[in-house]
Amino acid sequence: MAILNLINFQMVVAQIVCFFLVLFLLKKFLWKPAFAVLEDRRARVHAELKAVDDAKLEVMKLKNEYAASLARIEETAQQKMKEIERQAEAHSRELKDRARAEADHIYRGCAQGDPL
Secondary structure, eight states: HHHHHSSHHHHHHHHHHHHHHHHHIIIIIIIIIHHHHHHHHHHHHHHHHHHHHHHEEEHHHHHHHHHHHHHHHHHHHHHHHHHHHHHHHHHHHHHHHHHHHHHHHHHHHHHTTTTO
């Protein structure tokens, strides 16, 4: 009972009222703006991460297109090289045939006793 006489109930009630008043003021003037700033930052970070993901997807798409284009270029280059080789072989055969024909002509002329 002596302890209850030491407690000043008016002071306890005043401190409880002040605590809730400070809590209300903090909630109204500090927490809402602070949480609004944090929410804006969260939304901005989320938007930036989405932009980064979109950019990554775009880069992957461009990389795939580049690889496909490079493969087509390689295929076209190989086809052109094969065509050039075929043309070179045909030209080589033609030159050999002409040289043989000319050699045969010269040989026949020499065999018949005709001077060059």
